[in-house]
Amino acid sequence: MTGTFITFEGPDGAGKTSVLQALIPRLKAQSQVALNLTREPGGAKISEKIRDVILDPANTEMDARTEALLYAASRRQHLVEVIKPALAQGDIVICDRFVDSSVAYQGGGRQIGTQAVLQMNQFATAGLEPDLTIYLDVPVQVGLDRIAAHQHERQYDRLDQESLAFHERVHSAYMKLVADNPMRIVTVDATQPLGSVVTAAEAAITKRFPSLFG
Numbered sequence: 001m002t003g004t005f006i007t008f009e010g011p012d013g014a015g016k017t018s019v020l021q022a023l024i025p026r027l028k029a030q031s032q033v034a035l036n037l038t039r040e041p042g043g044a045k046i047s048e049k050i051r052d053v054i055l056d057p058a059n060t061e062m063d064a065r066t067e068a069l070l071y072a073a074s075r076r077q078h079l080v081e082v083i084k085p086a087l088a089q090g091d092i093v094i095c096d097r098f099v100d101s102s103v104a105y106q107g108g109g110r111q112i113g114t115q116a117v118l119q120m121n122q123f124a125t126a127g128l129e130p131d132l133t134i135y136l137d138v139p140v141q142v143g144l145d146r147i148a149a150h151q152h153e154r155q156y157d158r159l160d161q162e163s164l165a166f167h168e169r170v171h172s173a174y175m176k177l178v179a180d181n182p183m184r185i186v187t188v189d190a191t192q193p194l195g196s197v198v199t200a201a202e203a204a205i206t207k208r209f210p211s212l213f214g
């Protein structure tokens with residue numbers, strides 16, 4: 001039996017962390033199988049160490065391709081240690097960010113290009129794709145304003161230093177991913193109040209996998 005792989009995506013400040021915190025207990029209460037929450041970059045010891053290198057604000061000299069390779073390396077270790085074993089035993093795995101983030105941030109934001117990023121990630125994932133992706137959509141400025149308003153609650157990282165133009169390119173790349181993957185990616189309007197976003201995400205997941213919930 002193979003498990004179910006669900007990812008959450010969105011620009012910074014879309015609300016992924018907040019939504020998942022509220023959503024996971026609700027899904028667990030209805031789920032017929034074990035449900036694991038994990039995140040990228042990170043989720044395993046080596047992957048968390050790579051995360052620290054990637055996000056360290058002191059690493060200003062990091063090259064765009066180095067950054068892309070580090071995300072892919074972090075992803076590979078996480079996949080082998082955490083995601084694949086859980087899927088092999090039939091679990092649901094919900095991951096906060098996956099390959100789409102690399103396409104959006106490194107492909108779009110850093111302008112490496114979608115194809116180069118997909119190729120590199122093909123090597124890292126051996127083709128594993130999410131069964132469903134929930135994309136939390138907010139206009140760039142809304143996400144950045146949310147982060148600025150709650151700056152004290154959150155660690156300032158290297159990607160927070162990026163320009164508005166960078167974040168606009170990330171958002172455009174996400175819009176293209178949504179258009180190109182209509183079966184896999186469900187968009188949720190994340191400008192709504194948090195409770196409504198959680199309910200919409202929950203409905204999208206339970207509707208897609210009716211046999212796993214209820």
Ligand SMILES: Nc1ncnc2c1ncn2[C@@H]1O[C@H](COP(=O)(O)OP(=O)(O)O)[C@@H](O)[C@H]1O
Pocket residue numbers: 010011012013014015016017018019146147150153190191192193194195197
């Ligand atoms: N739907 C929402 N409406 C208003 N504020 C929100 C909403 N969702 C999240 N926030 C706030 O926005 C900030 C960023 O949310 P967070 O969950 O950390 O986003 P992400 O993980 O996608 O970067 C947090 O301070 C959070 O309280």
Ligand SMILES: Cc1cn([C@H]2C[C@H](O)[C@@H](COP(=O)(O)OP(=O)(O)O)O2)c(=O)[nH]c1=O
Pocket residue numbers: 011012013016017040041071097098099101102103105106157159160
């Ligand atoms: C997984 C992944 C994340 N990122 C970026 C997105 C975020 O700015 C940062 C992850 O930091 P994180 O603190 O997890 O941010 P968020 O709460 O917004 O998810 O790394 C990439 O650029 N490429 C990737 O492949």
